[in-house]
Amino acid sequence: MFHVKPIDPRLLRYARATRHFLIAVVLLGLVGAALVVAQAMLIAEVVVGAFQQGLSTSGLGTPLALLAAVAVGRAVVSWLTELAAHRASAAVKSELRGRLLERAAVLGPGWLSGQRTGSLVALATRGVDALDDYFSRYLPQLGLAVVVPVAVLARIVTEDWVSAAVIVVTLPLIPLFMVLIGWATQARMDRQWRLLSRLSGHFLDVVAGLPTLKVFGRAKAQAESIRSITSEYRKATVRTLRIAFLSSFALELLSTLSVALVAVGIGMRLVHGDLDLYTGLVILILAPEAYLPIRQVGAQYHAAAEGLSAAEEIFQVLETEPRVGGGSEVPGPLLLELDGVTVRHAGRSEASLEAASLVVEPGETVALVGPSGVGKSTLLDVLLGFVEPAEGRVRVGGTDLATLDLDRWRERIAWVPQRPYLFEGTIAENVRLARPDADDEAVREALRDAGACDFVAGLPQGVDTPLGEDGAGLSAGQRQRLALARAFLADRPLLLLDEPTAALDGETEAGIVDAVRRLAAGRTVLLVVHRPALLAVADRVVRLEPAAASVGGALVGTGAGAAARGGPLPAPSRNRGPAPDPGPQTP
DSSP: OOOOOSSOHHHHHHOTHHHHHHHHHHHHHHHHHHHHHHHHHHHHHHHIIIIISOOOTTTTHHHHHHHHHHHHHHHHHHHHHHHHHHHHHHHHHHHHHHHHHHHHHHHHHHHHTTSOHHHHHHIIIIIHHTHHHIIIIIHHHHHHHHHHHHHHHHHHHHHOHHHHHHHHHHTTHHHHHHHHHHHHHHHHHHHHHHHHHHHHHHHHHHHHTHHHHHHTTOHHHHHHHHHHHHHHHHHHHHHHHHHHHHHHHHHHHHHHHHHHHHHHHHHHHHHTTSSOHHHHHHHHHHHHHHHHHHHHHHHHHHHHHHHHHHHHHHHHHHTSOOOOOOSBOOOSSOOEEEEEEEEOOTTOSSOSEEEEEEEEOTTOEEEEEOOTTSSHHHHHHHHHTSSOOSEEEEEETTEEGGGBOHHHHHTTEEEEOSSOOOOSEEHHHHHGGGOTTOOHHHHHHHHHHTTOHHHHHTSTTGGGOEEOGGGTTSOHHHHHHHHHHHHHHHOOSEEEEEOTTTTOOHHHHHHHHHHHHHHHTTSEEEEEOSSGGGGGGOSEEEEEEEOTTSSSEEEEEETTOOOOTTSOOOOOOOOOSOOOOOOOOOO
16 A cells, blocks of 8 residues: 655655755745735736726726736745755755765665665665655645645635635545545556666666676677666556546546536626625636645646655665664774674575684684685674674674674774775875875885885876776776775774685785785784685684585684584684695685
């Protein structure tokens, strides 16, 4: 069941500009209603004076001048309403976009990984822009629909209570039909917005992965998929427009018949002499004005429906509660303990990580190995606080991670993901993300430690060389070195590395391994490894094995420590020699 809300109260809560705009609309509506009544009275006075009393143009000079002033006043009110609508729309869109991006950042990678990138982009751009019609057309008409009929009825009832009674009886029929039509329209508009979101998301994802699709010969198949979704969207749009046209016809017909009832009653009483011409004219001019604002609300609702559907999704994101830790301080010794940790993601029947137990001593470097999809990256997400375990506990220095202040906890972590993201800006700005207050010398030292000085020095502007979005213009190895430079600059006691040598050639990989070895010195390190070169850096290698009937994995240690499913690993030896061979690695 779809419920038609004239104003979504969440807009008032999440966009403060909406409140000021509604107040302005009501005030301008009051002025507009007064001008409508004044215009009807002046027109009636001019007609009666000219045709019944035989007055000349000079005799009607005052009412004609006042009528012109009222017309100008109505134009000014309309202009002010449009101006307020566009300014409020811009302010609300800016505020909603800011809140949407802020909440997405607070929800973190754990939430974002379950969303379609293209759909989120469509929501933050086209979806928010669809609110323009809501503010520029729908809400102003809604304000007029509240104020003008009341003012018109108040004036009519003082002249002729019979006509006022007819209007009172017929007027509610229009909102009733609007609600009935609105239910069907809202259902179709929600479906249309979902199709647009799906089309936008799919198209953006296809464009992003086009090189890979071309390599594997799947580009034409995806083009056919986009063509199919586009056809569905076109058909949904035509069906929605059909309902919009039919509903507008129904509302127009209903209001026309209602005005006709009033006009017939006035005509009959004028013929029988029960009503004077001036009163009859005032009522005839005002009667359509009572129905017009409400009829326009129904017509403009269709223009605003797409924005309302998009706003519903925006509010769903804004009302998604982020994971909030406790207020406990992070303990000094970074002893990490995972005890039977199981992670399940929505929409998946299998656990992403199952009954994993692990102990990492302070200052120890542990390498996690195992087949793809067994839960290695998920384990790092758990330690980062981005994913909450369904079962089991994570302790830091004997304190449950769930009770720690997560922001303070993340300040102790340097994280290098498998594919680090570089933002549009200079190399120095991208490295400073780890520590915004770092000076130029600290940035250069971090680049030297990461082995990035040579290629940075070869760039035209050195550390001030601008980069494109996602590091456009740099190779995978260069992006990885800049990510390691961030970690060096951060200088934090816990280091999490997720396959830092993935998709690199042998020479580049050797350089990254040397940088990781320098970075790991004196820190607690958890390292996800698919290629054997990085194993020489580790004190201990722990293998994640798939559970018997699940994609999730249990930790099984090799070398210095071992663990069965559900049990903690024994304390490792403190030698820093090469780790034992963990067995065959999955490339």
